[in-house]
Amino acid sequence: MSQEFATGLPSVRQVQNLIRDHAPIEVKLITGDVITGRVVWQDPQCICIQTEDQSKHQIWKQAIGFLKYS
Amino acid sequence: MSQEFATGLPSVRQVQNLIRDHAPIEVKLITGDVITGRVVWQDPQCICIQTEDQSKHQIWKQAIGFLKYS
Amino acid sequence: MSQEFATGLPSVRQVQNLIRDHAPIEVKLITGDVITGRVVWQDPQCICIQTEDQSKHQIWKQAIGFLKYS
Amino acid sequence: MSQEFATGLPSVRQVQNLIRDHAPIEVKLITGDVITGRVVWQDPQCICIQTEDQSKHQIWKQAIGFLKYS
């Protein structure tokens, strides 16, 4: 996958806002896992979430069911 | 994924109609989750559903089984 | 995904025939769901099935295991 | 997906041989289903299997785990 990142898309912009606001989110994966934390960074392939225990979860976007946020 | 959005496709137009009409829908995900609410926006990668408790679910289209609507 | 639709492919033509003939079919999804009804439309991303209760199921092709028909 | 079909690939040629030889095969899907029968046709997206009861199963290749044959 090239480095082209469609920053104009709402789905990308929305995650950028979550990063900017350090907003708490919930990620439901197709593995059934639910990961709660804050988004540290994103790129076309992955989203990185830092959980309360400070560990990093590099999640592949193709494995995401949904992000839940208020 | 580039910002190209095939608005001519029935599958995209149909979701635009659901957004315009604030129609209630049911989304069945490949995780087994069923999310009920109204579509807030869509782009080539995601659909955003607002549920009754006002929380937002940003759903990746690749994780959708089907949308059900009348 | 662009609006290019490979109507020459047997897999696309076969579904067009099912639409034309209003043929009853069974769709098995990777969610485990089985949806029975008639195909209303298709495009490169989705197939829309109308079930007996008249509700519409917009199914993403990437979530289909198989279509069964006689 | 365009109509380009990589007939030079072993994976495509192998299925063409199964069609030519009317060879019995077993298809294991990521849904967990196992479908036994003979390949009727294939294209870049799907394989069509006819089972003993003469019904047709149009299987999306992205839902296939493996084909088993002797």
Added chain:
Amino acid sequence: MSQEFATGLPSVRQVQNLIRDHAPIEVKLITGDVITGRVVWQDPQCICIQTEDQSKHQIWKQAIGFLKYS
């Protein structure tokens, strides 16, 4: 998928070595199946494994979790 095969990639070269060495491997599929045997051939879409009972398993790479080898 075109006939372009990225033989320069470690992931492709590694499987070529397994073919050359007739090395025994274990393939874990996203269906949960574990197939043990030797790699007969690979192409951009599939890997073919021959198991002890001489039957062939044509596995789609998109259905592979991992290959395990020593």
Added chain:
Amino acid sequence: MSQEFATGLPSVRQVQNLIRDHAPIEVKLITGDVITGRVVWQDPQCICIQTEDQSKHQIWKQAIGFLKYS
């Protein structure tokens, strides 16, 4: 998939750092498997993990839920 490898992406760079630092990581797959070890190499398609028993696990990136590291 061509040999183009987007080394500029955070998701790729992050894994390169894990390789350089021989950092212990946990990989959760969509099969439900959890593989713990050190990353040996990566390319656009796969990541190779060596586990404590020295066996190699060539994991397809499309089968990864997430990588967990501190």
